[in-house]
Amino acid sequence: MTALAIRNLSHGFGARRALTDVNLSVQPGSFAVLLGPNGAGKTTLISLATGLYSAQQGDIHIFGHSIRRNPLPALASLGVVFQMPTLDLDLTVDQNMTYHGALHGLSRREARERAFEELERFGVNDRQDDKVRSLSGGLRRRVEIARALLRRPKLLIVDEATAGLDVAGRQLLLTHVRSLCRRGLSVLWATHMLGEVEPSDQLIILHQGNVRWEGEACDFAPDGALEAAFLKITGRSA
Known part of the structure; x- marks a missing residue:
């Protein structure tokens, strides 16, 4: 069963469209990187996937349970680390x-x-x-x-958890969370940092509210030139 399935998801704030017809999946036991520049729509997507917002269009399933129609078992499988610190x-x-x-x-x-x-x-x-x-x-x-x-939880969603950390601190977090995937945890890791992507990761690239790529990171940049491929797909120059 798919850990996270997002289908035909669209959401906006007034006249501004934050997400448009987004489709993506996170497989059980995988470390999926949701990569995109600032303003791509990552935090909006996570707010919808964690039940903070109600989607205007589309549906989100966590281990087969729809957040819209059956939120309690869906959210019971979920652990979340938001972008803004929430510790007292x-x-x-x-x-x-x-x-x-x-x-x-x-x-x-x-x-x-x-x-x-x-x-x-x-x-x-x-x-x-x-x-x-x-x-x-x-x-x-x-x-x-x-x-x-x-x-x-069976699914951990993390939004920009390493922002502001030094290289050693960032690597410690990533290494530990990836080790949990080998024990069965599924992870959606949102970031704008290319250096946090490894070839074995599932990679989802979000740009201007649209999914521009979904697949294994090694297939996205088979020559290892992740930055060049990312700049090309998001229409940016080096």
């Missing part, structure tokens, strides 16, 4: 995690056990008692992804 800066890491767990019906004990497990994977379990505002930007992003995984 004045709470500790542990408090942020357990509060999120409580919102999703986890007991305090179960939430803390899962929190320790996820934070340990990211190397931040020793900061559980620290307030979030004392953490660096990179550590906060690790905590946000760990929090999104707390409910053990």
